[in-house]
Amino acid sequence: MGDLISNLSLGFGVALSLQNLGLAFLGCLVGTLIGVLPGVGPIATIAMLLPITFGLDPTGALIMLAGIYYGAQYGGSTTAILVNIPGEATSVVTALDGHQMARQGRAGVALGIAAIGSFFAGTVATLVIAALGAPLTGLALVFGPAEYFSLMLMGLVFAVVLARGSILRAVAMILVGVLLSTVGTDLETGEERMTFGLPFLADGIDFAVLAMGIFGVAEIMRNLDHTEHRDVVHKAIGRLLPNKDDFKQSYKPVLRGTLIGATLGILPGNGAVLGPFAAYTVEKKLAKDPSRFGRGAIEGVAGPESANNAGAQTSFIPLLTLGIPPNAVMALMVGAMTIHGIIPGPQVMTKNPSLFWGMIASMWIGNLLLLIINLPLVGLWVRLLKVPYRLMFPAILMFCCIGIYSINSLPTDVMFIGFFGIVGYALIKFGFEPAPMLLGFVLGKLMEENLRRALLISRGDMMTFLDHPISAGLLAVALVILGLALLPTIRKGRDEVFVE
Amino acid sequence: MDPTVNTPTAGLQRGHSARSSFGLVRGPQNLVAGATLVLLAALALWLTRDLEQGTLGAMGPALLPRWLAYAVGLCGLALVIPAFRKDGDALERWSLRGPVFVIGGILAFAITIRPFVFGGLTTPGLGLLFAGPLAIIIGGFATPEARLRDLVILALSLTPFCMVLFGDLLNLPIPVFPQALTGLFPADWSQKAVLRATAIIMAAAALIVFLSSRRRRRTVQVDVTDHSGRI
Amino acid sequence: MKRTLFTLAAALGFVATAAQAQGTYPTRPITLVVPFTxxxxxxVVARFMADHMGRTLGQQLVVENVTGAGGTVGVTRVAKAEPDGYTILMGNLGTQAASVGLYPKLAYDPRTDFEPIMNSASTPMLVVAKKDLPVKDFKEFIAYLKANAAKMNYGSGGVGSTSHLTCLFLESLLGVKPQHVPFRGSGPALNALLGGQVDYVCDQTVAIVPTVQGKQANGLVVAVQNRLPVVPDVPTSAEQGLPQFQATGWNALFAPKGTPKDIVTKLNAAAKAALKDETTRKRLLDLGAELPDEAGQTPEALAQLVSSEIDKWVPIIKGAGVTGQQ
Known part of the structure; x- marks a missing residue:
């Protein structure tokens, strides 16, 4: 405990220097602004801003990059709430209820609760990293392919709960999502699957491309359908910040979301993506009236956003303690660290304590700064909604094109958002929901890879999933949730009358 | 998505009729949705026909996609069959204008941002300078409310903003303008100087168009706030 | 963000920077394509080099990451680019040699479609075993592997990745066939090593050195001539009685075929200068990289390297029946 305090005070000493504070602020601000642009998620943002940090000292550079990361993450949620375009997997869930809130004139409340929930989650996650970072590393190592497969399967079961309409349609969409994730070169044999021989499909479908098409572009087409039928009553923008009732409704989801997100964030191989989905599922299951979800329930924003931010932060643990990046963003951070002459690994903590603890302290400062930056910005974002839609959508369209092009510099990626836009439009017309498909897509890839890895290691023995206790436990949870979702009584509770 | 927004739409629209004209089909939306899933499953099966299925110990590339395809196909059938037995939702109308122009804008951007080869044809790489306005103006006509002048102003102001933001400040490797453009400027100007000058010229043009159209506009009743917070 | 403010000020004041007379290469920024994320x-190597080379040449080198299909998408783009010196490539062992064996439909020939500029940095390969594998050194490891190959698993960063190829090379030298478990990149593979789900991993210094230094995994051997300063305790393959086991990843600069000789010379000189620069040198060495000596810094030496590496790796790849992924 004494160690923790002295370490943290060392860290804050470093992070609170005028220069580092300035860099953290700048990082958060730039990250937020870039992250808000549709399609430009944290990976693209860090990659494009990496060179700006070249002239700085390593500590300052990393503090700024971490700021960019949180900023971009937060900016992505803003876009999801305002224009229903999730820039990355973790903000898909935020878009569900957040955007509905925006449509009801509660964009300010949604943005506000997202900022406050994120700040709380960030604070807790920082403490977790500082106090328990080293011991928690063990958790990352226990998770082998078998555990991972079961976790992903559980995630797919969550996706059933996530959907609002008929279970059959939700399951179909999840399966289609998993099927789409198998497009591309097979990880194990190197054979191309379902690529039509097209080189740009060889690496599979890019998540950003799929999400931007299915959510962003399809949403534009759908809105254009209804131009003549916009509500006659011009809804007031409403309160800009959450009030007492909003807080009362969301403090528990924030707590739960933080816990879920922080735990999943530690897992290797991008366990953090599951955080928001799990948080949403938990909130929907616990809610007295689950039918509010998907129609602008504040808990559906508070829980996932907290989980998102907590996971974003705790995913630094494997990087800082082992030097192993758990996901693509962290891999980029490794690159950034090596560019600044620091090889991440267990030695960083002992060899370079001022950098290590300075960075951890700056995480909390970064979260505070994000709150300070974003609360005033809420007003600005909400005012953006006043721009007439006929001018708004061409601008969104261009930003989507630029954002997607900037990721891989491939014009074919840009064309694909158009293609998936049509697909998404058709899905809406056929009464399918795109969110479960996106979740199936994200989890499907991880699920297949880990299934095959686990079976390679066990030489084809399916019992491996039950022999590993954690894996067996996760499968049991999945089974229970699936059972609950399929029970007819629960079915009646679902918000739509079944058509089948 | 939002099932409450289910109202039939007027305006320039074509597409399938909402009625189930055949007495047999009672849930047209289910029928079409299910049939699409079945087709998708068939496509996946056809595409993976040459791939190894493998064994559990060494799963081949085709194992999972094939099982998934069967499952998707089953879901499709489960939607199709009741469509003949129970009444279901009608198929929503499809509009043509929105998708066509939106896709047109995206394609215009994709083929002009950098040289793009299809077949024997190569498009010139015009960069953001042209790709941006093309996307905005073509895409903008997706709504019948589009006004060319407004879109031109939007294109002329947003494009230089993006050029400076992405090309200059963030140093993003995105093509900004065709190389030929440098010829129009003094030879000793650097790329960045040309970029900034172009951006300023565009922004000025946007301002001029805006000011010249404003006086006329004032008399016309413009309804700019009617969008109901939907975005 | 003083720089940004300055840039803005410069924009408003029409300050034309870095004025260059027309005709002398380079008159505009050079795009350095990196075919990986x-x-x-x-x-990282590309960015270090670009930083210094840009200063030497008086024009910025803009790094453009064009990813896809194991890097071959980006390389194809450079192969087909205008040979004017404004588009160059940072290729590596995977894209310029192994790809020949991995991709039957490769759209370029590394030997004839490029003008080599210079090899800039090599990253030696290490074999690292999980901590509780009952072996003390590489010799014991070989014996253990030969006895238990059917039960053993090794992790890699993907089919056809340098880490996979190195393990394949070891397999072919020893005549054993343990189970390959591919991961998506080195990070997850290492995680599985530390968690004990796979028994050993072959990987580049950059990725693996921290875990060896931190003693979380057992560094068995470096597949190069000399011990590495970053992990001085790990013996070389020759010391452990398997001198044929030599494997190094390398990263080198290329221009499209037909780029004028004087431009290639200019780029080569700039790259040489970067390797002479103290800061750049130190940055690269800290990665655990090996830098080419004077004789290795010529375009001819790189051409030689490419063709000898193709001769070395393609039979190993074909022998194992691997088709490309990463």
């Missing part, structure tokens, strides 16, 4: 080894 930002932050990877090749990208």
């Amino acid at each position: 930002a932050g990877g080894t090749t990208d």
